[in-house]
Amino acid sequence: MKFIGWAIALAAAGLTPAAAQAPQASASPQSTTPAAAALPPGSPTSEKAVAQQPGGTADPAANSAAAPATAAAGPITPPTPGIGVPDGRKGLQDQVTEIGERAANFHNGPLLWMCALISLFVLGLLGYTMVRFRRGANPTPSRTSHNTTIEVIWTLVPVLILVGIAIPSITLLRDQYSPPKADVTVKVIGNQWYWTYQYPDNGDFEIVSNMLKEAGDVKAGERFRTDADGPPLLAVDERMVVPAGKVVKFIVTSNDVIHSFGVPALWQKMDANPGQLHETWAKIDRPGVYFGQCSELCGARHAYMPIVIEAVSPERYAAWVASKGGTMPGTPPAPAPDSTGSSPVTEAAVPAAAQPQANAGPDPAAIKQPATNQAATAQN
Secondary structure: OHHHHHHHHHHHHHHOOHHHHOOHHHOOHHHOHHHHHOOOOOOOOOHHHHHHOOOOOOOHHHHHOOOOOOOOOOOOOOOOOOOOOOOOOOOOOOOOOHHHHHHHHHHHHHHHHHHHHHHHHHHHHHHHHHHHOOOOOOOOOOOOOOOHHHHHHHHHHHHHHHHHHHHHHHHHHHHHOOOOOOOEEEEEEEEOOEEEEEEHHHOOEEEEEOEOOOHHHOOOOOOOOOOOOOOOOOOEOOOEEEEOOOEEEEEEEEOOOOEEEEEHHHOEEEEEOEOOOEEEEEEOOOOEEEEEEEOOOOOOOHHHOEEEEEEEOHHHHHHHHHHOOOOOOOOOOOOOOOOOOOOOOOHHHOOHHHOOOOOOOOOHHHOOOOOOOHHHHHHO
């Protein structure tokens, strides 16, 4: 019986295709070349994008590799120090949206002062109680069980404080989650461990954004991070570009696990859940470069999912869209070239069966047949 089992196993191994026996990580470069060559203009050419195409490499290690350098549309805009970039400060970053400015002013103004005054009052009350009612000053403790006036005060005052916080908070939340009509829509998709951005209003092209590695961590010829790209661990090879002064709607989702799309300078943080579409918006008033990160633990390389949004003028945005193969709303698409315009049809190219026969007689089917009485024919 053992001999029969070994014979069956060897026969099954012999019938297994060689491609199935080979490890997936050792796929030849030729398997990814056709997929990359078949990508339309403006499509990503990184290893992750190729891995998503049929016949591409599906190695998980390739999903976290930085994409090779591609021809950029125009010079890289360097970030402005202290604006949109972490600089070690204690507190909120400078906000560049109206909602963010209102939220920051409310946090740094009334809310912070209210918290400070309440803390000082409680601290002073605690110190007074420790001194005034200590054992040395009161050898015989008081038997007071309740005081109506004090009970009314410590009930009404906290309620008034909460109402004073709730009114501006609810107003801010209402405006934050009641977006105006969008000028541009960007679909943000989280992946392990990179981001993809789709522009359905501009021809539905897609870009893949990967973190840029340092110069000593890449192979020869590959793109690496420079100071113009941004700080270490925050610079990416493909930035999300949006027009400044326009309402941008973000539709946030995920392809695998829960991620979180967060950009502090835009007052943005929205979870990306698989199978769900979450919506948020921003109107960036100041052109510039703004950095963020995935804010939800999503796996081993969670710390290497930076987000970079570049706000540019509408003219530069239109040029960038064109460089990615997209179109602006209202712009007719470029006409497709006529495949027959450069190859005129000649008589020699017409099949012989399609040409009329000069010496052939009349078509028998074309000769008019005499009409017959169908009823008389049926009676015969």
